[in-house]
Amino acid sequence: MRSNRKYDSEFKQEAIKLVIDEGRTIREVESSLGITHGVLKGWVQKHRDQQDPVKVHHASVEAELKHLRKENERLLREREILKKAVAIFSTDPNRYSGS
Numbered sequence: 001m002r003s004n005r006k007y008d009s010e011f012k013q014e015a016i017k018l019v020i021d022e023g024r025t026i027r028e029v030e031s032s033l034g035i036t037h038g039v040l041k042g043w044v045q046k047h048r049d050q051q052d053p054v055k056v057h058h059a060s061v062e063a064e065l066k067h068l069r070k071e072n073e074r075l076l077r078e079r080e081i082l083k084k085a086v087a088i089f090s091t092d093p094n095r096y097s098g099s
Contacts, residue, residue, distance in 0.1 A: 005036065015040055016047045023063030 007015075018029045019040065030040050 007035070007039075012043050016044055019044050020047070020059050020063065023067050 015029055015033055015035065018024050019026055026040050026044060027037075029035070030037055
Protein backbone atom coordinates (compact mmCIF):
# COMPACT_ATOMS: atom_id res chain seq x y z
CA MET A 1 0.00 0.00 0.00
CA ARG A 2 1.50 3.31 -1.11
CA SER A 3 0.64 6.58 0.46
CA ASN A 4 0.57 9.74 -1.60
CA ARG A 5 0.96 11.88 1.47
CA LYS A 6 3.12 14.98 0.93
CA TYR A 7 5.42 16.32 3.63
CA ASP A 8 6.70 19.88 3.67
CA SER A 9 10.44 20.51 3.74
CA GLU A 10 10.41 21.75 7.36
CA PHE A 11 8.80 18.49 8.53
CA LYS A 12 11.36 16.48 6.54
CA GLN A 13 14.27 18.44 8.01
CA GLU A 14 13.01 17.95 11.57
CA ALA A 15 12.60 14.21 10.98
CA ILE A 16 16.12 14.01 9.50
CA LYS A 17 17.53 15.87 12.52
CA LEU A 18 15.98 13.30 14.87
CA VAL A 19 17.95 10.59 13.07
CA ILE A 20 21.23 12.40 12.41
CA ASP A 21 21.58 14.75 15.38
CA GLU A 22 19.85 12.75 18.10
CA GLY A 23 20.89 9.29 16.97
CA ARG A 24 17.38 7.84 16.90
CA THR A 25 16.67 4.99 14.51
CA ILE A 26 14.83 5.58 11.25
CA ARG A 27 12.11 3.08 12.21
CA GLU A 28 11.64 4.76 15.58
CA VAL A 29 11.23 8.21 14.03
CA GLU A 30 8.94 6.90 11.28
CA SER A 31 6.75 5.23 13.87
CA SER A 32 6.61 8.23 16.21
CA LEU A 33 5.83 10.71 13.42
CA GLY A 34 3.47 8.46 11.47
CA ILE A 35 5.67 8.41 8.37
CA THR A 36 5.20 5.58 5.91
CA HIS A 37 7.81 2.84 6.38
CA GLY A 38 10.92 3.43 4.25
CA VAL A 39 10.26 7.07 3.36
CA LEU A 40 12.56 8.59 5.96
CA LYS A 41 15.48 6.42 4.86
CA GLY A 42 15.37 8.11 1.46
CA TRP A 43 15.23 11.57 3.01
CA VAL A 44 18.19 10.83 5.27
CA GLN A 45 20.24 9.36 2.41
CA LYS A 46 19.53 12.35 0.16
CA HIS A 47 20.44 14.71 2.99
CA ARG A 48 23.72 12.89 3.61
CA ASP A 49 24.57 12.89 -0.09
CA GLN A 50 24.16 16.67 -0.13
CA GLN A 51 26.24 17.32 2.98
CA ASP A 52 29.93 17.85 3.46
CA PRO A 53 31.34 14.35 4.17
CA VAL A 54 33.41 15.62 7.09
CA LYS A 55 30.38 17.25 8.71
CA VAL A 56 28.27 14.12 8.25
CA HIS A 57 31.01 11.93 9.71
CA HIS A 58 31.33 14.25 12.71
CA ALA A 59 27.56 14.18 13.33
CA SER A 60 27.41 10.40 13.13
CA VAL A 61 30.42 10.06 15.45
CA GLU A 62 28.78 12.45 17.93
CA ALA A 63 25.52 10.46 17.81
CA GLU A 64 27.38 7.19 18.31
CA LEU A 65 29.37 8.67 21.19
CA LYS A 66 26.16 9.85 22.86
CA HIS A 67 24.64 6.38 22.42
CA LEU A 68 27.73 4.65 23.81
CA ARG A 69 27.90 6.95 26.83
CA LYS A 70 24.26 6.21 27.62
CA GLU A 71 24.86 2.47 27.24
CA ASN A 72 27.98 2.71 29.42
CA GLU A 73 25.98 4.40 32.20
CA ARG A 74 23.40 1.61 32.05
CA LEU A 75 26.07 -1.09 32.19
CA LEU A 76 27.79 0.58 35.15
CA ARG A 77 24.47 0.66 37.05
CA GLU A 78 23.88 -3.01 36.26
CA ARG A 79 27.39 -3.90 37.41
CA GLU A 80 26.84 -2.11 40.73
CA ILE A 81 23.60 -4.02 41.27
CA LEU A 82 25.34 -7.31 40.55
CA LYS A 83 28.21 -6.45 42.90
CA LYS A 84 25.69 -5.79 45.69
CA ALA A 85 23.91 -9.07 44.96
CA VAL A 86 27.20 -11.00 45.11
CA ALA A 87 28.03 -9.34 48.41
CA ILE A 88 24.65 -10.30 49.87
CA PHE A 89 24.84 -13.93 48.70
CA SER A 90 28.45 -14.42 49.76
CA THR A 91 27.91 -13.26 53.36
CA ASP A 92 25.41 -16.04 54.06
CA PRO A 93 25.27 -18.51 51.15
CA ASN A 94 22.56 -20.67 52.79
CA ARG A 95 20.28 -17.75 53.54
CA TYR A 96 18.47 -17.88 50.20
CA SER A 97 18.98 -21.52 49.21
CA GLY A 98 15.99 -22.89 51.12
CA SER A 99 18.12 -25.42 53.04
